[in-house]
Amino acid sequence: MHAAPPTSQESPRDSASVVLLQDGAAGMQVLLLRRHAKASNMAGIYVFPGGKLEREDHFADGSTHLDQPLSTLAQQLSEDGTTPATAVALYVAALREALEECGLLLAEPQTADRVLDASDARKRLRGGQAFTNMLETLALRLQTRALRPWSRWITPVAPSMSTRRFDTRFFVARAPAGQVARHDDEETVDTLWIAPRTALEQYRDGAIDLAPPQIMSLAHLARYASVEQVLEAASCRRPPTILPQAFDDGETRVICYPGDARHAVRERALPGPTCLQYRERRFFPEKGFDALFD
Incomplete structure (x- = not known):
């Protein structure tokens, strides 16, 4: 149930x-x-690379810059009511944001005489060249096969940490070998490679800030020992849709997820706790930090 x-x-x-x-x-x-401390949304929060769909993310079927047809991407995304054109735009947006925000390029040269240069590609974008024009100039094909749909998060009607609402599709992917992730010093100001559980421990201790979707996603990822295990799990299930429901219980902010007795959707969408409480400037399960991994 969704x-x-x-x-x-x-x-x-x-x-x-x-x-x-x-x-x-x-x-x-x-x-x-x-995220930059002066960002208009999620300021100072540690997030996964991402952003909203742009007009340039919409590619025509059969484009030389895609490694799969629109119909295949729509089938993999497995969303009722989402058109193939929107499905492919979501894949493209995820790949574009990875390059823009941290410099990782999941693509391949269209011909054997070309060499993949992620730094050059990112430099072109930062110089004002459009994403599609960059792909054309460098003769690149996006590796949509590297992405596996993982989950779909819809901002609550009453957001707890943001001023805008998003319908965000989370993809998982293995980072490309031989490339180095670097923040852009504009939208993002720090790059952190970290074990999922360690990230949550640092959040618990106040060393970093996270938003609830990242908290729940990291708790989910902490159950896997390797990238291959995550990718295999993503290939074997339909991505869950999570529309949290937020309310105030006295002076405590509570965010409920599908499967919680107070949520409209009774079927559980994620492992771990079905609600988080906001206390001492941190979101935690009612039964404490370790409940994230039960």
């Missing part, structure tokens, strides 16, 4: 986020970027 579309004066904006993963000596790590 959450019903929200009713609000502001409809959520389509957006995409990519959870980039790598295997390290101490286990799997995830990439987090810190």
Whole structure:
């Protein structure tokens, strides 16, 4: 069962986020970027690379810059009511944001005589060249096959941490080998490769700030030992849709997720707790930090 579309004066904006993963000596790590302290939304928060759909993210079927047809991408995304054109735009937006925000380019040269240069591609974007023009100039094909749909998060009608509402599709992907992630010093000001559980421990201790979708997503990822396990899990299930429902219990802010007795959708969407409480400037399960991993 999936959450019903929200009713609000502001409809959520389509957006995409990519959870980039790598295997390290101490286990799997995830990439987090810190938003600028003066950002209009989620200021100072550590997030996955992502952003709203742009006009340039809409590619025609059969484009030489895509490695899969629109119909295949729509089938993989598995969303009722989402057109193939929007599905492909979500994949493209996730790949574009990865390049813009942290410099990682999930693409391949169209011909054998070309060399993939992520730094050059990002420099062109920062110099004002349009994303599609950059792909054309460098003869690149986007690796949509590298992305696996993971979850869909819709901002609550009454947001707790943002001023805008988004309908964000989270994709998981293995970080490309031989490339180095770097924040852009504009939208993002820090780059952090970290184990999911360690990130949550740092959040608990006040070292970093996270938003509820990142908290719940990191708790979910902490259950996997390797990138391959995450990608395999993503291939075996339909991405859950999570429309949190927020309310105030006295002076305590509570965010409920599908499966909670107070949520309209009774079927659980995620492992772990079905609600978070906001106390001492942190979101935690009612039964404490360790309940994130139960």
